[in-house]
Amino acid sequence: MNYASGFSSPSSTQSVFMRLSSNHLQSVRWLIAAIAGGYALISAANFVDAAERVNYLLPAPLSAPAFAPFVIAQQQALYEKAGLEVTFSQRKGGFAVGEALANGEGDLGGASGDTPILLVNKGLPVKGVALLGGKSFLTLISRQESQVDYSSLAGKRLGVPSFKDVSYYALNDMTKRNPGSLPVIVEMSPPQLWAALAADKLDGFVGTIDWGVQAEKLGAHLNLISLDHFYPAMAQSILASNQEIARHPERIKAFVQATLVAIDEIRRHPEQAAAIYRQGMPDTPYSHAELTRIFQLFSEHVYASQSVAGTFDPTRMQQMQAAYQKLGLVNAQVPLTDLYSNKFVE
Template sequence: MTRILTLLTAALLATSAHAQSAATVRLGYFPNLTHAPALVGLERGTFQKALGNVKLDARSFVSGTTLMEAFAAGQLDLAYVGPGPAINAATRGMPLQMVAGASEAGAVLVARRDSPIKTYKDLAGKRVAVPSLGNTQDISLRHLLGEQGLKAQTDGGNVNVTPIPPADVPAAFAANRVDAALVPEPWGAALEAQGHRLIGSEKTVWRGGQYPTTLLIVNTKFAQANPTLVTAFLKAHADAVAFINKKPAAAQTAINNQLARLTGQKLDPRVLQRAFTRTRFTTGLDLNALNEYAALNVEAGYARNVPDLKAFLSPSLLKK
């Protein structure tokens, strides 16, 4: 708790100073297909073009946990992040607003090809990777385990939930460090291409596939001090989503270029095509889904209660 309070204090001081004269917009995102609007906006230069003379400082993170630590420290103004870390941060008093959706679904459970896992129940006694503890896939996994009468070791069960960055899971499989992984795309499709088995599709992970995976958030004080910049960025975000949906082939090329630069891995186009079929891209914010997700947060033990998320949603900024 002391660390959280220290980060929040630092965030308020740093953001206030930065917001008064924003010569730079600091953006956080992940090297995942579920963050495709960020990857496309960066690759095509549409974010920088929208901001004009204001410099864009884009930083890649491996998980929502590490990204939100940077956000709490006042190092980011805008960020693409999963609903789990965003909701947790909001309930702890972090000054943020959820201003747009970015992607839905796009998370799958894959088992190592030489493991005996064939169903969710077979995860008992196994090691399962998630991007980080407390992130969106971790919370989803704990809910899945509960539906099967299972629990993580930290909750008194026998499933070893292990944090591993998604791009590193193929190496973890090769070294037999984990037996399965709940990962965002395109890393699920990449594992399948290596011969590993799909155990749970995006539709069986939660809510029939109708769930938010990535949101766009903004620091509240930054938004109040720089409404023109935030509006410009949101327009570029909407343009990126539209480009992905209208020109998927060109979007996949742009995404692959960014993934290669960030991870050193250029994917087979067929892998991206498969991953695309499991992921939807939208600017919409589904309050009902977010409220249900907040309830999963409580169920997983990462929050004490479900907050009033309306206080943290600002879809009107996107409409402008």
């Protein structure tokens, strides 16, 4: 090889380095460190560029404790470690989330596990890709002294957040199956529900567990019954359009698995999860103790009863289809494979 034009041979180069002064050697060390640092910055930039962006659509504000798994997954960098850059947007309710996904306005989204039944019957190709609990995310919350249960609704004052969701459908179904136990059912906003319960203006309401903790803060002593004890209600689910499932199955699986890790953290370490949650949601109205209780109740009343975390139960889904058809909300039942997939959790 030609080492002309001022370049030294390997042996002479070695001798030059041997003769470097200590100052020159220090300069070389700084140069090497700078080069290494540059490579590290380039690698980090490449990681950011390589991270897949996911826009997750929520049916309500992220600050609701029901969405704690997403907050904890963000705080613990679970999505980042899975190669994802996740942002959250909000739509008005689960059906609106499904509509947006079908129209390509988001990548993934959240709604109750039965929502695909309504979506698919409207011609919107959206499926559930993970069910975040084996029980209902809605609970029949009542005053202990009112003794509200499935067989004792006659004359009870019960509240629901809407006459157009599962909370009302479940109570309506209960009264139809027990004609002699007609309650008085009213529609109220969530703050009105827990305030009325605490003031003994309601005997009970159907809502989420954190609403019950709000009533407890106002002095109410409660009984909690998961809605699925008497109606095939389901937990919240992660939704994706059929197009998204076909194009980005690995991205969906990465998001689902990271979220399930966060749920497991809530189940096994509710107090620690409460501290992590407060870091991500410092403006939450709940104290550490209240969040710990909420997470403990979520674990018992929502996340439980799944042999494999995240899976849909075909029997429950079929029962929900039948219930919606009976209510006239859907014209026909569709194949279960059109409604959900368990391949992202199994």
